[in-house]
Amino acid sequence: MGHRQHLVRSILALREQGGLDLGDGTVLWPEPVLVGRREHAVRALAEQHRLEHWSTDLDAVLADPSVAIYFDAQVTSAREESIKKAIAAGKHVYTEKPTATGLAGALELARLAQEKGIKHGVVQDKIFLPGLLKLKRLVDGGFFGRVLSVRGEFGYWVFEGDWQPAQRPSWNYRAEDGGGIVVDMFPHWEYVLHELFGRVTSVQALATTHVPQRWDEQGKPYDATADDAAYGIFELEGGVVAQINSSWAVRVNRDELVEFQVDGTEGSAVAGLRKCRVQHRSTTPKPVWNPDLPTPEAFRAQWQEIPDNQDFANGFKAQWELFLRHVYADAPYHWDLLAGARGVQLAELGLKSSAEGRRIEVPEVTL
Known part of the structure; x- marks a missing residue:
């Protein structure tokens, strides 16, 4: 997903079309920095797509002031802590789902993002x-x-x-x-x-x-x-x-x-x-x-x-365009970390319902 849909069919596709026209004469040119745990794999992916920037050190990339957005497509168990680091670094956050392994963690991410004043979104393809x-x-x-x-x-x-x-x-x-x-x-x-x-x-x-x-x-x-x-x-x-x-x-x-x-x-x-x-x-x-x-x-x-x-564009690319417009042109966007928390909540209560063999009410999620 991170490679095919988000990198190739979204970010690189935006570059191939000449960038994202924001409608006011500004063209946004996304410059990805690939980050992963396995050096040989990240390097090979960067070389395959002729990308200059890659790293195995997330902390160093988050400390780079030229990087504005953190996108997460890791395994779920590693996502929560990385998003916390990105929020603390003041980066805008866009992430795959589920956003955390439990509702408490998902709500904490939404709260931290709100307090930091960053923009945030969750993939809802x-x-x-x-x-x-x-x-x-x-x-x-x-x-x-x-x-x-x-x-x-x-x-x-x-x-x-x-x-x-x-x-x-x-x-x-x-x-x-x-x-x-x-x-x-x-x-x-x-x-x-x-x-x-x-x-x-x-x-x-x-x-x-x-x-x-x-x-x-x-x-x-x-x-x-x-x-x-x-x-x-x-x-x-x-x-x-x-x-x-x-x-x-x-x-x-x-x-x-x-x-x-x-x-x-x-x-x-x-x-x-x-x-x-x-x-x-x-x-x-x-x-x-x-x-x-x-x-x-x-x-x-x-x-x-x-x-x-x-005309129907690739769904992942279409949502990337909306999020980038949200970050750089303040366009409206409501698929945020609180929306992501609703999904985590439903999964959590679904598993509880199965374990207990009963119907469970789903309360409205708020911060």
């Missing part, structure tokens, strides 16, 4: 995807009437690592290293639901580990101590009910890796990463249940696809 942008247009335009429910399906089969190399790093499956699908995906579902339909007011979740043994990057077996699947029900402000399944142990039988079906009194929609299909009340068919005969209807053919009637 899903709402910048073409499919969800189309879905938001439908919500904002009143297409659904009264929204009743949201059903989400996310996931794919992550190889165990014995037959084929796993396509996700092994730390994702070790709870002691900050892994688990709840801490990874519930922060995403929080901002998707919050932005499109309303604040999450309760959660009832079941988290489980379907694949108890996996093989790491060196081909050695290890015990998977983190959850690899989660099944959640979320109540939202206004009465909408959302049900989202997340799994790294499911084989895909849908058009995209994530899909959301939204049903309302006036119409329904199914949105994925890129596509969005709709069915209005006026064109809703009348299926008849008869288990003794083959179904004569092609249900998917009864939906209308929303066209790509605007």
